[in-house]
Amino acid sequence: MRDEKVDLLRFVGLAMVVMAHVGAPTLLFQFRNFDVPLMVLLSGISFGLAWRDEPYMAYVWKRIKRLVFPVWIFLSAYFAFVGVTGLLIHVPDTDVLVSSYLLRSGIGYVWIIRIFLLVALVSPLILHFHRRTPGQGRYFATLGLVYAAYEALVFVLKPPLQGLAGALFEEMFLYLVPFAILFAIGLRFNTLRRSQIALLAGGGLLICAAFGVGLYLVEGRFVPTQAFKYPPLLYYLSYALGVSSLLWLLSGRLLALVKASPFYVAVRFMAQNSIWAYLWHIPLVEAVRVDFYLKYPLVFVLAGVLTYLQVTFLQRLILPQIPSPAMRKNLNLVLTG
Numbered sequence: 593m594r595d596e597k598v599d600l601l602r603f604v605g606l607a608m609v610v611m612a613h614v615g616a617p618t619l620l621f622q623f624r625n626f627d628v629p630l631m632v633l634l635s636g637i638s639f640g641l642a643w644r645d646e647p648y649m650a651y652v653w654k655r656i657k658r659l660v661f662p663v664w665i666f667l668s669a670y671f672a673f674v675g676v677t678g679l680l681i682h683v684p685d686t687d688v689l690v691s692s693y694l695l696r697s698g699i700g701y702v703w704i705i706r707i708f709l710l711v712a713l714v715s716p717l718i719l720h721f722h723r724r725t726p727g728q729g730r731y732f733a734t735l736g737l738v739y740a741a742y743e744a745l746v747f748v749l750k751p752p753l754q755g756l757a758g759a760l761f762e763e764m765f766l767y768l769v770p771f772a773i774l775f776a777i778g779l780r781f782n783t784l785r786r787s788q789i790a791l792l793a794g795g796g797l798l799i800c801a802a803f804g805v806g807l808y809l810v811e812g813r814f815v816p817t818q819a820f821k822y823p824p825l826l827y828y829l830s831y832a833l834g835v836s837s838l839l840w841l842l843s844g845r846l847l848a849l850v851k852a853s854p855f856y857v858a859v860r861f862m863a864q865n866s867i868w869a870y871l872w873h874i875p876l877v878e879a880v881r882v883d884f885y886l887k888y889p890l891v892f893v894l895a896g897v898l899t900y901l902q903v904t905f906l907q908r909l910i911l912p913q914i915p916s917p918a919m920r921k922n923l924n925l926v927l928t929g
Contacts, residue, residue: 595641601840603860605634608627610895611627612625614880614887614888626832631708636777639719640779643719655709655712659708661926662867663702663705665926667693671689673875679879704870718772742770743826751822770823770825789840792837793835796835797830797838869899872895
């Protein structure tokens with residue numbers, strides 16, 4: 593079951609993530625800094641629509657095939673291409689290679705997949721809490737208390753943490769908690785009244801504005817929310833939640849406009865194949881070396897074209913030749929989406 597509004601906003605989130613990697617000017621770079629939280633929020637909305645109470649390990653295995661295997665396939669092809677041709681980037685050393693496959697820092701693009709995987713691992717647990725807590729007040733109060741404890745922990749620990757154990761704790765737990773809370777909020781979006789979502793939007797933007805003014809008075813300059821992204825803290829998250837909630841409120845009108853345009857099919861395709869569109873944009877960011885205002889549309893459109901060619905080749909030429917339904921299903925799961 594797909595929600596067209598979710599698909600539209602997933603396209604927006606993908607577009608903003610790509611913008612972050614192509615040298616956007618300062619103002620645009622700040623504006624688009626709701627992208628990853630929006631994608632996590634949308635995953636909460638869509639998870640609530642799609643969950644079918646399957647066994648946990650079967651669900652986890654499916655998420656690994658959907659999220660991790662595409663990245664490993666792409667990285668293997670990408671690194672092999674770089675190693676043979678010497679193009680695009682310097683051949684990564686062993687540490688960078690291993691870090692990339694482990695979805696850590698690596699080549700710098702794969703951390704977002706780690707976020708989605710971590711959230712996916714706890715999604716059934718969050719859904720259980722969602723179902724067991726029908727009252728909105730208790731639900732959001734619990735999320736607020738969990739988040740307050742998280743902020744206090746970050747304040748005490750003062751990342752970045754040192755050593756392998758500290759780094760892993762930061763990369764796993766200190767990223768999982770805030771994004772899991774966003775996922776939990778997304779689970780509730782379809783049960784909230786418009787006035788309640790408007791309250792989330794206004795409250796988030798108001799908190800962000802208060803932080804921005806306070807930081808300006810202290811620093812004597814505007815401090816972008818990006819400065820509070822690693823790990824995510826309230827200044828960054830409040831802006832992202834505010835903008836994401838506002839976009840959800842406007843999504844019906846935006847969808848009507850897009851459906852009336854000739855680009856709707858492309859928007860749906862990119863949204864439904866966002867993982868591979870994201871992966872394909874990585875070498876394009878390195879290959880296309882022009883001004884931002886030309887580079888951004890070129891990278892984004894070419895990533896969509898390459899994804900379309902891949903999906904079309906797979907579904908029209910490869911899958912019909914495979915007799916095993918299970919293998920067809922797995923290939924479709926890994927090489928599309």
